[in-house]
Amino acid sequence: MIVSLRKEADRQEVVRELAARGIAVASVEEDREGGVLLVASPCSVVPSAADIERIPGVRSVALAKSPHPRVSAQGPTVDVAGVRIGGASPVLMAGPCSVESEEQVRACAAALAPLGARFLRGGAFKPRTSPYAFQGVGHPGLRWLREAADAHGMRVVTEVLSENDVPAVAEAADLLQIGSRNMQNFALLRAAGSAGKPVLLKRSMSATVEEWLLAGEYLLAHGASGVVFCERGIRGFDASMRNLLDLSAVALLAHVHRLPVIVDPSHATGRRARVAPKARAGRAAGAAGLMIETHPAPGEARSDGPQAIPLSGMAELVASLRHPFAAPAIVRTEPERRAGGRA
Numbered sequence: 001m002i003v004s005l006r007k008e009a010d011r012q013e014v015v016r017e018l019a020a021r022g023i024a025v026a027s028v029e030e031d032r033e034g035g036v037l038l039v040a041s042p043c044s045v046v047p048s049a050a051d052i053e054r055i056p057g058v059r060s061v062a063l064a065k066s067p068h069p070r071v072s073a074q075g076p077t078v079d080v081a082g083v084r085i086g087g088a089s090p091v092l093m094a095g096p097c098s099v100e101s102e103e104q105v106r107a108c109a110a111a112l113a114p115l116g117a118r119f120l121r122g123g124a125f126k127p128r129t130s131p132y133a134f135q136g137v138g139h140p141g142l143r144w145l146r147e148a149a150d151a152h153g154m155r156v157v158t159e160v161l162s163e164n165d166v167p168a169v170a171e172a173a174d175l176l177q178i179g180s181r182n183m184q185n186f187a188l189l190r191a192a193g194s195a196g197k198p199v200l201l202k203r204s205m206s207a208t209v210e211e212w213l214l215a216g217e218y219l220l221a222h223g224a225s226g227v228v229f230c231e232r233g234i235r236g237f238d239a240s241m242r243n244l245l246d247l248s249a250v251a252l253l254a255h256v257h258r259l260p261v262i263v264d265p266s267h268a269t270g271r272r273a274r275v276a277p278k279a280r281a282g283r284a285a286g287a288a289g290l291m292i293e294t295h296p297a298p299g300e301a302r303s304d305g306p307q308a309i310p311l312s313g314m315a316e317l318v319a320s321l322r323h324p325f326a327a328p329a330i331v332r333t334e335p336e337r338r339a340g341g342r343a
């Protein structure tokens with residue numbers, strides 16, 4: 001909101017009057033004619049312009065149409081190092097949950113690129129619920145990802161966990177990932193945005209859509225070249241799923257807000273057998289692409305093994321996504337196949 005003052009206005013008094021209406025002044029600027037402009041931060045209850053114009057000294061008021069104007073203006077596509085997310089072709093991002101070794105990410109890139117995956121994913125820095133769980137290989141993992149992706153013409157998407165790591169992650173990655181647990185880590189959002197690159201913003205498991213969009217606004221306000229949203233499931237009450245994939249939010253972002261949104265069916269379900277059906281549902285809801293976890297040997301994965309599609313099963317999975325009326329592939333690991341029964 002921009003409040004323009006008359007020359008004779010008592011600035012302090014106007015600021016007090018605005019504060020009494022719940023509006024905080026973020027900055028005071030001069031307009032072209034030497035008048036004063038108060039730039040006020042958006043508040044959840046937007047008062048009417050007429051009410052503010054009654055404050056003595058106020059000449060005019062411009063209310064922002066949206067609490068997240070940069071997100072609203074972004075549009076449905078984001079370019080990531082020459083790959084268009086949100087265009088006519090759906091984008092596949094795939095790779096391991098955690099980067100574990102150079103061989104592992106090389107094997108993933110070599111198998112995934114021929115399937116049409118444009119992005120190699122994998123966490124070098126891992127946000128883990130337990131401090132005793134594998135925390136990621138750190139900086140060498142960034143280099144392994146970059147080299148493996150480059151060898152196969154892929155882009156890199158990887159998570160940045162701390163402000164300190166932003167420069168290194170921004171150098172290695174084409175798309176910086178903000179994980180679910182950090183969606184409202186505002187210091188990290190500011191730092192990640194200021195790298196000037198596109199960001200994949202995963203929705204917090206307990207965030208409203210509005211909070212998610214405002215987190216995107218932080219990134220754009222601090223310099224991100226674009227924001228791609230990622231729905232990865234929210235907390236539900238049913239323990240039979242790791243999370244609850246919010247397809248309504250996907251449809252809302254894609255069709256109402258007209259923003260690029262990716263669906264992550266791996267974290268949404270937690271079980272590999274449910275990944276393909278949820279991937280299909282995500283696409284049907286309007287997702288611009290999918291992010292799927294895979295591993296050369298899921299039984300040996302250092303994180304999220306139960307939801308990883310075996311690398312050898314990715315071709316079957318991708319083929320089933322291409323044919324809208326085919327039954328989704330229920331991909332199992334070898335031990336699961338031998339054991340039979342439900343996955």
Ligand code: PEP
Nearest residue numbers: 123179180181202232267
């Ligand atoms: C991930 O994609 O590696 C990850 C940790 O996901 P999320 O932040 O959605 O839990």
Ligand code: MN
Nearest residue numbers: 097293303304
């Ligand atoms: Mn994971």
